[in-house]
Amino acid sequence: MEILELIGAITTLTGSLILLVASIGLLRMPDVYNRLQVGTKATTLGTILSLLGIILIMPGWWGKLVLLIFFVMMTSPVSSHVLARASYFIKIPFTDKTVVDKLKVSAKARKVEYEKK
Amino acid sequence: MKNFIITFLILMVVWVLLNNTFQPDILLVGAVIAVFLSLFMCKRCELFQDMNFTPKGIFYTIWFLGVFMVELIKSNLDVTKRVLNPALPIKPGIVEVKTKLKSKFARMLLANSITLTPGTLTVDVVDDSFFIHWIDVKDEDIKSASKEIVEKFEKYLEVIYG
Numbered sequence: 001m002e003i004l005e006l007i008g009a010i011t012t013l014t015g016s017l018i019l020l021v022a023s024i025g026l027l028r029m030p031d032v033y034n035r036l037q038v039g040t041k042a043t044t045l046g047t048i049l050s051l052l053g054i055i056l057i058m059p060g061w062w063g064k065l066v067l068l069i070f071f072v073m074m075t076s077p078v079s080s081h082v083l084a085r086a087s088y089f090i091k092i093p094f095t096d097k098t099v100v101d102k103l104k105v106s107a108k109a110r111k112v113e114y115e116k117k
Numbered sequence: 118m119k120n121f122i123i124t125f126l127i128l129m130v131v132w133v134l135l136n137n138t139f140q141p142d143i144l145l146v147g148a149v150i151a152v153f154l155s156l157f158m159c160k161r162c163e164l165f166q167d168m169n170f171t172p173k174g175i176f177y178t179i180w181f182l183g184v185f186m187v188e189l190i191k192s193n194l195d196v197t198k199r200v201l202n203p204a205l206p207i208k209p210g211i212v213e214v215k216t217k218l219k220s221k222f223a224r225m226l227l228a229n230s231i232t233l234t235p236g237t238l239t240v241d242v243v244d245d246s247f248f249i250h251w252i253d254v255k256d257e258d259i260k261s262a263s264k265e266i267v268e269k270f271e272k273y274l275e276v277i278y279g
Contacts, residue, residue: 018193018197021196021200024200024201025196025199025200028200028205029200029205029207030207031209033250034207034252036238036250037236037250038196038200040232040238041193041233042197045189045193060137061137062137063133063135063136064134064135066134067134073233074229076233077228077229077230077233080232080238081228081232081239081240084238084240084250085241088240095209
């Protein structure tokens, strides 16, 4: 029992360290798209690890926590995709380091943009 | 019918997990509500229509989840390395990739998986092209980018969704 609690505490700690890296990344990255990249990936694994640690500490709550993990895994990529798409179409500028933008030169994508207006 | 059964099963599993019990009266209430909800919501939906429920399909679903978790951990190590490096080694750009998947649900899963794997974020989906923001562009060509980003998930999803 105590060993389980210890493993749970370590897992939760790892999760919060990953969340810390995510917040440092939010400060350091130059534009909104790169920030979304860091935000999505690191927060997903950070949240999952924290919840897994709580499952190990409090085994009675596993059902709800598993549901939470599932929802985080399904919703966080969708929301960041929608945010990225919206910021692209209201023309938030890229950083200077950007090397290629295939969406701009693609005729297909432009057609879709016009149809919406 | 298939859609109805799957929706019912998902609702039932969520109900049981939320209640964390197998008492008959609670199960009965959940079953009644789940039947009504799935009848009500699932008249026309064809979300799960092209799913293959053969043993091979189920095996590949589990294998896909495993691959996905490994990629998620790899992508976090990658992000950590980039964020903590003082030089901030990024080379971002938007590339186009093509997918062979036909089913809408499979494409949704593919887009989600791409977003959660190393350095890639789905920005837009037009028909069979995905436009992907790549934090470290290795190749601008459609074919080689598709090979790099899409292929590792596509081969599993192809078996699961036909």
